[in-house]
Amino acid sequence: MSWQLAWLAMVPVALIRAGTLAETDTFWQVRAGLLTLDExxxxxxxxxxxxxxxQAWTLNSWGFNVLVAGAYRLGELPGVALACAALSAVAFGLVLVLARRLGASAGVAGTLLLLTSPLLISWLSARPQLVDYIAVLALVFLLHRLVSGDASAWVLPAIGLLTIAWVNLHAGALLGVAMIAATTVLVFFRSSTRHRGPWCLGALVIAGACALVNPYGVHLLDQTMHVQSSSAGVVAEWQPINPADPLLMTMLILGLIALAVAARRNDVVFTAAIGVAAVASVTAIRILPILLLLALPVLVSFASHRVVLQYLHNRRVVFLPAAVAGVAVVAVMAVMSLGHVGRPDPAQYSSAVVQAIPQNCKVFNSYSLGGFIILQRPDVQVSLDSRNDLYGSHQVLASKQVLDGIGDLNQELTGADCVLVPPASGLAQSLTSNQAWDLRAADTAAELFIRR
Structure with a gap:
């Protein structure tokens, strides 16, 4: 019962994040999923x-797109938000399952998860990365069973099925293959686990083969590399870690502490998985939440030492009310979020201005507004959205210059009938005094200009 309570304490965190949709990817992914279902x-x-x-377009999350499109048909954007909150809750549950397997205390597990939730909450947006969080934790659970020899017969096919599901929901499955490879190397390296090496090698072969069971086959690997190269220097989450950012560094340090603990315990699975995630996090900060989720079970089990538990027990009169108060605060915030669950961030997105776009208009728009326009107005065409692999970094950066009002705007806006950009942008300020454009609709999030 205590483990169920620890999980329930984390559910409000997932609901808080569902209160507002702020990620531009979510919107075009819903529309792409609807298109897949319709056709x-x-x-x-x-x-x-x-x-x-x-232009040719490869979807690296076609399965997730269909998933959120189904949720959209059932409950529109609130349905999408709640479905993705459920995925976050599943990830929290798997962290607790792994912590329990490592011998942790339920109370310590729930407390540490709640304390570290501010580091994670911004990463729980409605995107296919939620699938990665679940799949990585599930993979580590299976590998732990495989290396310990608990259930070899069913673990290998389970890894294969997990990989197939993962790679079709999101191409992040290739990270899982890397973790299996690192685990296999460590298993063969240590004499006490070497007899499990053939099993791990089999898991690697199965996962590698099953990663090819997707609509694009081996081409998906090239596509993944293309996404990374197109997004580096454009999207913040693809940047290397910034040592001056305290939140990012806290996540990395917690991961490195867990890596040291796992290595000292000779836990080859967690050592390999956390090690791969740590290296990847340094080069692209979007892996940091995976690193932290993998680190938490190790940290929780380390903090569940009998000395710590005795200390907490002796001071339960102080700590228990504090824990209850913390959960209550989070629960109240979650209830408040449910009042506007699935609401597009009003600071970024304006449904009223988007609805004012003339039918079949070719829109020049800012990077963040593209996906929202695609979902809300499928009858119009955008100039850009967050599919960096499709547009290429050069076009994304060139569009940003235009948004800043730099260059020959008349030339740069050739082909566009409408312009939809944030009011504070240099382009909006330039068009306000441009006789060739008429301000048709505006609010604090966006301004719509129509060519005269």
């Missing part, structure tokens, strides 16, 4: 823009 096939060319319309 019965995965789109192969771009249908949403006028700048690269008809």
């Amino acid at each position: 019965g096939t995965i789109p192969s060319t771009d249908p949403f823009s006028w700048t690269v319309h008809g």
Whole structure:
């Protein structure tokens, strides 16, 4: 019962994040999923823009797109938000399952999860990375069973099925293959686990083969590399870790502490998985939440030492009310979020201004507004959205210059009938005094200009 209570204490954290949709990817992914469901096939060319319309398009999260599209049909954006909150809750549950397997205390596990939730909450947006969080934890659970020899017969096919599901929901499954490879190396390296080496090698072969069971086959590996190269220097989460950022460094340090603990315990699975995640996090901060989720079970089990437990027990009169108060505060925040669950961030997105776009208009828009326009107005075409692999970093950066009002704007806006950008942008300020453009609609999030 104590473990169930620890999990219930984390559910409000997932609901808080569901209160507002702030990630531009979410919106075009819903529309892409709806298109897949309607046509019965995965789109192969771009249908949403006028700048690269008809260009070949590889979807690295087609399964997740269909998942959120189904939730959208059932409950529109609140349905999408709640479905993704459920995925976050599953990830929290798997952290607790792994902590219990490592001999942790339920009370310590629930407390540490709640204390570290501020580090994680911003990463729990409605995106396919939620699938990665679940799949990585599930993979580590299976590998732990495999190395310990608990259940070899069913673990190998389970790893295969997990990989197939993962790679079709999100191409992040390739990270799992890397973790299996690192585990296999460590298992063969240590004499006490070497007899499990063939099993791990089998898991690696199965996972590698099953990662190819997707609509694009081996091409998905090239696509993943292309996404990374197109996003580096453009999207913050693809940047290397910034040592001056205290939140990011806290996540990294917690991961490195867990790595040291796992290595000292000779836990080859957690050592390999955390080690791979740590290296990846240094090069791209989007892996940091995976690193922290993997680190938490190790840290919780380390903190569940009998001395610590005795200390907490002796001071339960102080700590228990504090824990209850903390959970109550989070629960109240979650209830408040439910009042606007699935609401697009009003600071970024304006439904009223988007609805004012003339039918079939070719829109020049800011990077963050592209996905929202695609979902709300499928009859119009955007100039850009967050599919960096489709547009390329050069076009993304060039569009940002135009948004800043730099260059020959008349030339840069050739082909566009409408402009939808934030009011504070240099482009909006330039068009306000430009006789060729008429301000049609505006609010604090966006301004819509129509070519005269």
